[in-house]
Amino acid sequence: xxxxxxxxxxxxxxEGANSTLRCNFSDSVNNLQxxxxxxxxxxINLFYIPxxxxxxxxxxxxxxxxxxxxxxxxxxxxxxxxxxYFCAVEGGESSGDKLTFGTGTRLxxxx
Amino acid sequence: ETGVTQSPTxxxxxxxxxxxxxxxxxxxxxxxxxxxxxxGQGPQFIFQYYREEENGxxxxxxxxxxxxxxxxxxxxxxxxxxxxxxxxxxxxxxxxVYYGYTFGSGTRLTVV
Numbered sequence: 001x002x003x004x005x006x007x008x009x010x011x012x013x014x015e016g017a018n019s020t021l022r023c024n025f026s027d028s029v030n031n032l033q034x035x036x037x038x039x040x041x042x043x044i045n046l047f048y049i050p051x052x053x054x055x056x057x058x059x060x061x062x063x064x065x066x067x068x069x070x071x072x073x074x075x076x077x078x079x080x081x082x083x084x085y086f087c088a089v090e091g092g093e094s095s096g097d098k099l100t101f102g103t104g105t106r107l108x109x110x111x
Numbered sequence: 112e113t114g115v116t117q118s119p120t121x122x123x124x125x126x127x128x129x130x131x132x133x134x135x136x137x138x139x140x141x142x143x144x145x146x147x148x149x150x151g152q153g154p155q156f157i158f159q160y161y162r163e164e165e166n167g168x169x170x171x172x173x174x175x176x177x178x179x180x181x182x183x184x185x186x187x188x189x190x191x192x193x194x195x196x197x198x199x200x201x202x203x204x205x206x207x208v209y210y211g212y213t214f215g216s217g218t219r220l221t222v223v
Contacts (some may be wrong), residue, residue, distance in 0.1 A: 033211050041199050041217045055196055070156075086153055098144065099203070099212060101153030102203035 002027045006087050006102035013077045013109045021072040021105045023087030031090035032063050033099070034072050037085050046072070056076075077109045113175060114140075117202050123221045129190045132218045136183040140213075141206065143185045145177060148199040149215075169208035189220075197222045211216030 003026040012079050013019055025032075034046040047054050047061040049070065054061050058077075063070040074081055088099040114137035126128050136143055143163050146154035156169035160179035174190040183204070189196055199219050203212040 031211060043214040097154040098159055103153055
Protein backbone atom coordinates (compact mmCIF):
# COMPACT_ATOMS: atom_id res chain seq x y z
CA UNK A 1 0.00 0.00 0.00
CA UNK A 2 0.86 3.66 -0.11
CA UNK A 3 3.50 4.89 2.34
CA UNK A 4 3.32 8.27 4.09
CA UNK A 5 6.28 9.83 5.88
CA UNK A 6 6.17 13.00 7.92
CA UNK A 7 8.99 15.16 9.17
CA UNK A 8 10.10 16.29 11.61
CA UNK A 9 8.64 13.84 14.16
CA UNK A 10 8.89 16.42 16.94
CA UNK A 11 9.12 20.20 16.90
CA UNK A 12 9.41 22.76 19.68
CA UNK A 13 8.78 26.40 18.86
CA UNK A 14 8.75 29.66 20.72
CA GLU A 15 5.47 31.51 20.41
CA GLY A 16 5.55 33.73 17.33
CA ALA A 17 7.93 31.53 15.34
CA ASN A 18 7.19 30.05 11.93
CA SER A 19 7.48 26.39 10.92
CA THR A 20 7.19 24.03 7.98
CA LEU A 21 5.96 20.46 8.25
CA ARG A 22 6.58 18.01 5.42
CA CYS A 23 4.67 14.98 4.14
CA ASN A 24 6.11 12.60 1.52
CA PHE A 25 3.99 9.91 -0.09
CA SER A 26 4.92 6.97 -2.26
CA ASP A 27 2.20 6.89 -4.94
CA SER A 28 -0.25 9.12 -6.77
CA VAL A 29 -3.13 10.33 -4.62
CA ASN A 30 -6.65 11.60 -5.23
CA ASN A 31 -7.02 13.00 -1.73
CA LEU A 32 -4.61 14.56 0.74
CA GLN A 33 -5.68 16.09 4.01
CA UNK A 34 -3.84 17.78 6.85
CA UNK A 35 -5.30 17.31 10.32
CA UNK A 36 -4.55 18.76 13.74
CA UNK A 37 -5.26 16.42 16.64
CA UNK A 38 -5.94 18.28 19.86
CA UNK A 39 -5.16 16.90 23.34
CA UNK A 40 -8.68 15.44 23.57
CA UNK A 41 -8.17 13.35 20.44
CA UNK A 42 -10.33 15.35 18.04
CA UNK A 43 -8.99 15.33 14.49
CA ILE A 44 -9.60 18.78 13.06
CA ASN A 45 -9.49 19.00 9.28
CA LEU A 46 -7.11 21.81 8.29
CA PHE A 47 -6.91 21.37 4.53
CA TYR A 48 -8.22 19.14 1.78
CA ILE A 49 -5.40 19.63 -0.72
CA PRO A 50 -4.64 16.88 -3.28
CA UNK A 51 -2.80 19.51 -5.33
CA UNK A 52 -2.06 23.22 -5.36
CA UNK A 53 -1.88 25.80 -2.59
CA UNK A 54 -4.42 26.91 -0.01
CA UNK A 55 -4.34 29.39 2.84
CA UNK A 56 -6.48 29.74 5.94
CA UNK A 57 -5.39 32.50 8.29
CA UNK A 58 -1.95 31.72 9.71
CA UNK A 59 -1.89 28.31 8.07
CA UNK A 60 -1.17 27.47 4.48
CA UNK A 61 -0.47 24.26 2.59
CA UNK A 62 1.07 23.29 -0.72
CA UNK A 63 0.91 19.91 -2.43
CA UNK A 64 3.16 19.11 -5.39
CA UNK A 65 1.47 15.95 -6.57
CA UNK A 66 3.97 15.24 -9.36
CA UNK A 67 6.81 15.18 -6.82
CA UNK A 68 4.70 13.40 -4.17
CA UNK A 69 5.03 15.77 -1.25
CA UNK A 70 3.01 18.30 0.68
CA UNK A 71 4.04 21.09 3.03
CA UNK A 72 2.10 22.69 5.89
CA UNK A 73 3.22 26.16 6.92
CA UNK A 74 2.39 27.62 10.33
CA UNK A 75 3.19 31.29 10.77
CA UNK A 76 3.27 33.32 14.00
CA UNK A 77 2.69 30.18 16.04
CA UNK A 78 0.51 30.28 19.16
CA UNK A 79 0.33 27.95 22.14
CA UNK A 80 -3.03 26.72 20.87
CA UNK A 81 -1.24 25.33 17.81
CA UNK A 82 0.31 22.65 20.02
CA UNK A 83 -0.71 19.08 19.29
CA UNK A 84 -0.06 16.46 16.65
CA TYR A 85 -0.30 17.23 12.96
CA PHE A 86 -1.17 14.38 10.63
CA CYS A 87 -0.96 14.13 6.88
CA ALA A 88 -3.34 11.54 5.39
CA VAL A 89 -3.66 10.42 1.79
CA GLU A 90 -6.12 8.41 -0.22
CA GLY A 91 -5.09 6.79 -3.47
CA GLY A 92 -2.56 4.50 -5.04
CA GLU A 93 -3.35 1.36 -6.98
CA SER A 94 -3.77 -0.96 -4.01
CA SER A 95 -4.96 1.48 -1.37
CA GLY A 96 -8.60 1.81 -2.33
CA ASP A 97 -10.87 4.41 -0.80
CA LYS A 98 -9.29 4.82 2.59
CA LEU A 99 -7.05 7.34 4.30
CA THR A 100 -3.50 6.26 5.09
CA PHE A 101 -1.99 8.39 7.84
CA GLY A 102 1.58 9.38 8.45
CA THR A 103 3.12 9.00 11.89
CA GLY A 104 2.53 12.66 12.66
CA THR A 105 4.54 15.68 13.78
CA ARG A 106 4.21 16.50 17.46
CA LEU A 107 4.36 20.27 17.90
CA UNK A 108 4.86 22.08 21.19
CA UNK A 109 4.65 25.88 21.20
CA UNK A 110 6.18 27.51 24.28
CA UNK A 111 4.87 30.87 25.59
CA GLU B 112 -16.43 22.13 12.85
CA THR B 113 -17.50 18.50 12.95
CA GLY B 114 -20.97 17.30 11.96
CA VAL B 115 -19.98 13.77 13.01
CA THR B 116 -21.06 12.66 16.48
CA GLN B 117 -19.74 9.60 18.29
CA SER B 118 -20.97 7.87 21.42
CA PRO B 119 -20.02 7.05 24.05
CA THR B 120 -16.95 9.26 24.60
CA UNK B 121 -15.32 6.83 27.01
CA UNK B 122 -15.89 3.16 27.71
CA UNK B 123 -14.30 0.52 29.94
CA UNK B 124 -14.85 -3.15 29.12
CA UNK B 125 -13.51 -6.46 30.36
CA UNK B 126 -11.49 -8.80 28.18
CA UNK B 127 -13.79 -11.21 26.30
CA UNK B 128 -16.78 -8.88 26.31
CA UNK B 129 -18.44 -7.34 23.28
CA UNK B 130 -18.80 -3.62 22.55
CA UNK B 131 -20.81 -1.45 20.16
CA UNK B 132 -19.65 2.04 19.25
CA UNK B 133 -21.94 4.47 17.45
CA UNK B 134 -21.50 7.25 14.95
CA UNK B 135 -23.94 9.74 13.48
CA UNK B 136 -22.87 11.39 10.24
CA UNK B 137 -24.08 14.46 8.39
CA UNK B 138 -27.04 14.12 6.07
CA UNK B 139 -25.85 13.25 2.57
CA UNK B 140 -22.60 11.67 3.75
CA UNK B 141 -22.95 8.28 2.09
CA UNK B 142 -19.46 7.12 2.99
CA UNK B 143 -18.47 6.29 6.56
CA UNK B 144 -15.15 4.88 7.72
CA UNK B 145 -13.88 3.65 11.06
CA UNK B 146 -10.31 3.99 12.32
CA UNK B 147 -8.43 2.68 15.34
CA UNK B 148 -5.75 4.89 16.90
CA UNK B 149 -3.43 3.32 19.45
CA UNK B 150 -1.56 5.59 21.82
CA GLY B 151 1.24 7.49 20.09
CA GLN B 152 0.36 6.26 16.60
CA GLY B 153 -1.58 7.48 13.59
CA PRO B 154 -5.11 6.19 12.94
CA GLN B 155 -5.37 2.81 11.20
CA PHE B 156 -8.19 2.04 8.76
CA ILE B 157 -10.64 -0.63 9.97
CA PHE B 158 -13.34 -0.60 7.29
CA GLN B 159 -15.53 1.61 5.15
CA TYR B 160 -19.22 1.54 4.24
CA TYR B 161 -20.88 3.14 1.25
CA ARG B 162 -24.68 3.18 1.10
CA GLU B 163 -24.93 0.43 3.73
CA GLU B 164 -22.49 -1.93 2.00
CA GLU B 165 -18.94 -2.63 3.18
CA ASN B 166 -16.60 -1.53 0.39
CA GLY B 167 -13.17 -1.76 1.94
CA UNK B 168 -11.49 -3.37 4.92
CA UNK B 169 -8.14 -2.95 6.59
CA UNK B 170 -6.02 -5.54 8.33
CA UNK B 171 -8.42 -6.28 11.18
CA UNK B 172 -9.89 -9.66 12.17
CA UNK B 173 -13.55 -10.60 11.54
CA UNK B 174 -14.45 -9.93 15.17
CA UNK B 175 -14.45 -6.27 14.08
CA UNK B 176 -17.72 -5.74 12.21
CA UNK B 177 -19.92 -2.84 11.27
CA UNK B 178 -23.24 -1.61 10.05
CA UNK B 179 -24.40 1.52 8.27
CA UNK B 180 -28.04 2.60 8.41
CA UNK B 181 -30.18 4.65 5.98
CA UNK B 182 -30.30 7.57 8.44
CA UNK B 183 -26.51 8.13 8.08
CA UNK B 184 -25.72 6.48 11.40
CA UNK B 185 -23.34 3.56 11.76
CA UNK B 186 -21.98 1.10 14.30
CA UNK B 187 -18.68 -0.57 15.00
CA UNK B 188 -18.97 -3.88 16.85
CA UNK B 189 -16.04 -5.67 18.42
CA UNK B 190 -16.47 -9.18 19.82
CA UNK B 191 -14.21 -11.10 22.19
CA UNK B 192 -12.36 -7.97 23.31
CA UNK B 193 -8.62 -8.20 23.82
CA UNK B 194 -6.34 -5.93 25.83
CA UNK B 195 -4.76 -4.66 22.57
CA UNK B 196 -8.15 -3.37 21.45
CA UNK B 197 -7.69 -0.50 23.91
CA UNK B 198 -7.52 2.57 21.67
CA UNK B 199 -9.29 5.66 20.39
CA UNK B 200 -11.88 4.70 17.78
CA UNK B 201 -12.65 7.36 15.20
CA UNK B 202 -15.51 7.60 12.75
CA UNK B 203 -15.16 9.65 9.57
CA UNK B 204 -17.69 10.52 6.90
CA UNK B 205 -17.66 12.10 3.46
CA UNK B 206 -20.23 12.99 0.81
CA UNK B 207 -17.87 11.81 -1.91
CA VAL B 208 -14.18 11.11 -2.24
CA TYR B 209 -13.63 14.58 -3.69
CA TYR B 210 -14.51 16.47 -0.52
CA GLY B 211 -12.32 14.80 2.05
CA TYR B 212 -13.37 13.29 5.33
CA THR B 213 -14.73 14.83 8.53
CA PHE B 214 -13.90 13.03 11.76
CA GLY B 215 -15.85 12.68 14.96
CA SER B 216 -14.30 13.27 18.37
CA GLY B 217 -13.83 9.56 18.96
CA THR B 218 -14.61 6.92 21.57
CA ARG B 219 -11.80 6.01 23.92
CA LEU B 220 -12.09 2.28 24.70
CA THR B 221 -10.18 0.71 27.56
CA VAL B 222 -10.13 -3.08 27.88
CA VAL B 223 -9.12 -4.42 31.30
